[in-house]
Each structure stands twice: as structure tokens, then as C-alpha cells.
Amino acid sequence: MGPGISLVVLGAILTFAVRAESSVVDLQVVGLIFMVAGGAVIAHARRGTKREHVVTRVDESMDPNQPTHTVQEHVTDRRVD
Template identity: 50%
Template sequence: MLLAVIGAILAFAVRANTSVVSLPTVGIILMIAGGALIWHGRRGTRHQRVITREERAGGSTGPSSTVRQTIEDRDID
């Protein structure tokens, strides 16, 4: 977020003239980079686990059924 804020300041608030670099252009590049970092950080990392187990009703002699469970984790740093 800091990159986006600094980029906005350079693009819209600073009126200094330099012959080496265009500050509004640098500001726009920093705003785009900051926005991309914010977007990437909000996505997080997703993990998906599938657990399959067989259960028997009535002990070991009863009919069996397969249970499938999907667990989805999302890491947000």
C-alpha cells in the first residue's frame, strides 16, 4: 500500500521538474506496482485436501460406506 501512496503523491502532488526522470510517470508505475501487490496479497494461498475413509456400520461385519471429505484452507498473511 505504501508504494501506491508514494506513487499517488509523485503523480498528482509533486510539481518538480527534473531532466533525468519524469516524476508523474514514476508515480504511475509505483501506483500500478502497489495495486498489484495489494491484489496479490488479498488473494492468499489456497490448499485443498480430500480425505476418503471407509466406515463400517455395526462393527467389522456390517456393510461399508465410503465417506469423502473436502477441506479447503486459505492462508492469509
């Protein structure tokens, strides 16, 4: 998400703060393109959020003759907007 924020900030600077005139490049349009691209990078980074963790549970029986059971669960959280 860092590159997306950098693009948005750079685009805002070019659009709103720089007042240079150029016959080749319109810096305000370039700034808008950077802001839109940064927003797209941020949206893509947030959509692809995936977390996975393993939960290990040990079930011990009160009876010493019963074996101990160990259960591992793989839990995956995926954020989809």
C-alpha cells in the same frame, strides 16, 4: 498488503503533488508506475489468502463401557478470485 498500500500512496504523491521539473526523470510517470506496482502487490496479497484451523470434537457415549471418540478435522479455506 502494507507494502502495496505504501507504493500506491507514494505513487499518488509523486503523480499529483510533486511539481518538480527534471530533465532526467519524469516524476509523474514514476508515480504511475509505483501506483500500478502497488495495486499488483495488493492483488497478489489478496489472492494468496489462506486460512487453516483445526476443529476437535469429542464424542462421549452415554454408556460408560463405550470408549470416548476424539475427532480432529483440519479445515482449510482458500480464497481464489
